[in-house]
Amino acid sequence: DxxxxxxxxxxxxxxxxxxxxxxxxxxxxxxxxxxxxxxxQGLQFLIQYYNGEERAKGNILERxxxxxxxxxxxxxxxxxxxxxxSALYFCASSVRQGNGELFFGEGSRLTVL
Amino acid sequence: xxxxxxxxxxxxxxxxxxxxxNCTYTATGYPSLFWYVQYPGEGLQxxxxxxxxxxxxxxxxxxxxxxxxxxxxxxxxGSVQVSDSAVYFCALRSGGSNYKLTFGKGTLLTVxx
Numbered sequence: 001d002x003x004x005x006x007x008x009x010x011x012x013x014x015x016x017x018x019x020x021x022x023x024x025x026x027x028x029x030x031x032x033x034x035x036x037x038x039x040x041q042g043l044q045f046l047i048q049y050y051n052g053e054e055r056a057k058g059n060i061l062e063r064x065x066x067x068x069x070x071x072x073x074x075x076x077x078x079x080x081x082x083x084x085x086s087a088l089y090f091c092a093s094s095v096r097q098g099n100g101e102l103f104f105g106e107g108s109r110l111t112v113l
Numbered sequence: 114x115x116x117x118x119x120x121x122x123x124x125x126x127x128x129x130x131x132x133x134x135n136c137t138y139t140a141t142g143y144p145s146l147f148w149y150v151q152y153p154g155e156g157l158q159x160x161x162x163x164x165x166x167x168x169x170x171x172x173x174x175x176x177x178x179x180x181x182x183x184x185x186x187x188x189x190x191g192s193v194q195v196s197d198s199a200v201y202f203c204a205l206r207s208g209g210s211n212y213k214l215t216f217g218k219g220t221l222l223t224v225x226x
Contacts, residue, residue, distance in 0.1 A: 002156060033213070042218040043157075043202065056213050090156055100145050100206035100214055104156030 006091050006105035018079040021108045025093030032074040038087040081112045115140045117203050119217035126193055126224050134188040134220045136203035144205040146179050146186040151200040193224045
């Protein structure tokens, strides 16, 4: 158990809909990262927050947004969903930003029908 | 930009066989290098890391040496076990204020008894 909690574990929805994925980092970790894992693209970095502030942005679509709240949990919002958004979305946390030692949650599997 | 190239899988071995998974990288500056492992149904876990040239990372019988001259970080284990069956990801974090990890596409290892 990494200590990172993600909900929901599985989500099935329709095209055009909006979903919110939630992540609770390990106790004491200030940095939260979101990654998308798909068969064709592999693991793609989406966005990183540190203590509530956005610190790095990767291949995140404009239809996606995220935030980190004062209690350090984070949410990833995916809107106007398309079939190609079906993937496993991972949240990871770390004590310090930038040292590369991430603790991953078990992921939220999103299926868009 | 940064990139990581891993050998294509899947790799199938018998128990006690020698394992090598090749990883090469392209990066600016002086990256830190990592191997992460993903067991079935779980998130990624840090396996080992190396932060500078000629460093050797090791954990659970796995080893990888940071070779700057060949831009490589190959993963090795002398005698694999069935429990090592997983997907292995090579990753890098480049220097400076870029906090994200760039992952390879992953290599599926199956170890048969």
